[in-house]
Amino acid sequence: MHVRKFTADTLDEAVKQIKKELGPDAIILKTNSNKGGFPPFNRKKVEITAAISEKSLGKKMKVDIILDSNQKETLYKNSSKTISNIINDYHDISSGKSMGAYDRIGLNKQVNKSTNKKSLDDFINEVPVATNKVSLEKEIDLEKFAELENKINSLTERFEDKNPPSIGKFKNFLRSLDIEESYVQELVKKAINEIPSEQIMDFELLTEFAVQEMFKEIKTGLAAFSKTDKEPVITLLISEVASGQSMMIEKLAALKSESIIVRNGKKKVGKTLASDFFDFTVENVDGISEIITQCRKGMGDKKSIFIDYRVNLDDLNDTKRFVEALRRVFPNLEVLINLSSIHSENYNKRILQKYQKFADGMTVSHLDLCMNFGSLFNLTLNFPNLPIKFFGTGEVIPEDIEAASPERLLAGIFRIE
Numbered sequence: 001m002h003v004r005k006f007t008a009d010t011l012d013e014a015v016k017q018i019k020k021e022l023g024p025d026a027i028i029l030k031t032n033s034n035k036g037g038f039p040p041f042n043r044k045k046v047e048i049t050a051a052i053s054e055k056s057l058g059k060k061m062k063v064d065i066i067l068d069s070n071q072k073e074t075l076y077k078n079s080s081k082t083i084s085n086i087i088n089d090y091h092d093i094s095s096g097k098s099m100g101a102y103d104r105i106g107l108n109k110q111v112n113k114s115t116n117k118k119s120l121d122d123f124i125n126e127v128p129v130a131t132n133k134v135s136l137e138k139e140i141d142l143e144k145f146a147e148l149e150n151k152i153n154s155l156t157e158r159f160e161d162k163n164p165p166s167i168g169k170f171k172n173f174l175r176s177l178d179i180e181e182s183y184v185q186e187l188v189k190k191a192i193n194e195i196p197s198e199q200i201m202d203f204e205l206l207t208e209f210a211v212q213e214m215f216k217e218i219k220t221g222l223a224a225f226s227k228t229d230k231e232p233v234i235t236l237l238i239s240e241v242a243s244g245q246s247m248m249i250e251k252l253a254a255l256k257s258e259s260i261i262v263r264n265g266k267k268k269v270g271k272t273l274a275s276d277f278f279d280f281t282v283e284n285v286d287g288i289s290e291i292i293t294q295c296r297k298g299m300g301d302k303k304s305i306f307i308d309y310r311v312n313l314d315d316l317n318d319t320k321r322f323v324e325a326l327r328r329v330f331p332n333l334e335v336l337i338n339l340s341s342i343h344s345e346n347y348n349k350r351i352l353q354k355y356q357k358f359a360d361g362m363t364v365s366h367l368d369l370c371m372n373f374g375s376l377f378n379l380t381l382n383f384p385n386l387p388i389k390f391f392g393t394g395e396v397i398p399e400d401i402e403a404a405s406p407e408r409l410l411a412g413i414f415r416i417e
Contacts, residue, residue, distance in 0.1 A: 006018055028050055218388075219384050220404040225304050232332065234334070237306070256279075260298045264307070296329075341375075344375075352379065359386060363392070
């Protein structure tokens with residue numbers, strides 16, 4: 001089976017895409033309506049997952065090859081039934097069978113069979129075009145519903161014959177955790193191959209298997225400043241929008257004695273309450289040169305330095321040049337991307353994609369407010385080169401911070417107390 005997802009603003013547009021790309025015999029497997037992005041770009045979208053057999057797709061491709069773009073546009077404006085008849089009849093012609101409707105519209109017309117020679121455009125234009133906007137939806141809902149239902153049931157029965165019911169339950173359970181579909185399929189396949197057939201009916205065993213496999217995928221690591229006390233380390237935290245970074249950096253600084261927080265920004269932030277109780281000082285600076293000056297001073301005093309840096313949203317190259325300059329001057333530099341677990345998965349992915357080339361890992365704040373631990377797991381799947389170093393678990397400094405571990409993330413995913 002050939003399976004594809006189609007996204008459009010309306011159901012009508014999505015179905016038209018399916019009919020044009022896969023053909024009229026495509027099976028509608030699933031439909032979703034969702035919103036994506038941030039206002040004002042979060043318009044409601046229609047997402048349809050459709051499938052077609054390789055044989056049917058092959059028939060359609062043979063027709064598409066001999067048509068130009070205008071002819072394709074004209075052909076696929078017809079009803080699904082008409083298009084299906086045309087494709088099937090052309091397949092019969094190319095297979096040496098008797099000619100039917102496709103012969104009547106002149107496609108691949110045999111030489112000398114008829115004295116009435118019409119062009120391909122003439123034949124296609126003779127076919128009535130469906131102009132009613134609602135007709136396509138109506139056709140999908142009524143005319144094709146029984147056929148689609150039979151095909152879906154046939155596919156379902158085929159898979160159910162092969163796999164026990166526990167596998168279907170297991171797959172749906174993983175999907176409910178918002179785990180990426182590609183990983184769900186991979187995990188299910190691995191479970192079928194590795195778990196003995198006499199044990200695969202045990203759903204608890206399947207869940208335990210999933211925990212063990214997912215544990216291997218979660219990349220965590222120690223922060224550079226926590227590995228040794230011999231050489232001071234500069235830790236640079238970067239983020240674009242409010243992500244709990246300032247609080248995260250104060251928690252990190254509280255873990256090291258006599259540390260320094262360097263905050264970049266024109267707005268001078270006064271002495272924080274936390275700095276009165278914990279062994280760190282806060283230096284407010286404006287610009288890269290002042291950051292480097294403070295880092296030189298702190299490194300000379302053998303102190304750990306934590307830089308609170310909000311990146312330039314407009315120019316990624318500015319941030320890249322800044323990091324490269326720091327690395328040239330200070331070899332003991334670790335760059336961490338700070339994310340918030342209450343931000344959307346797509347937003348966090350975009351941030352990691354943008355800065356991953358010069359980052360060494362990530363920190364995740366607001367874990368106590370996280371509603372979707374599966375999205376955090378998906379980040380570790382997509383960015384294995386960026387291990388999670390710390391979780392922020394609340395507002396209390398420094399208690400509400402903990403070294404990242406697979407166990408903590410899996411506990412959130414599987415609701416383990």
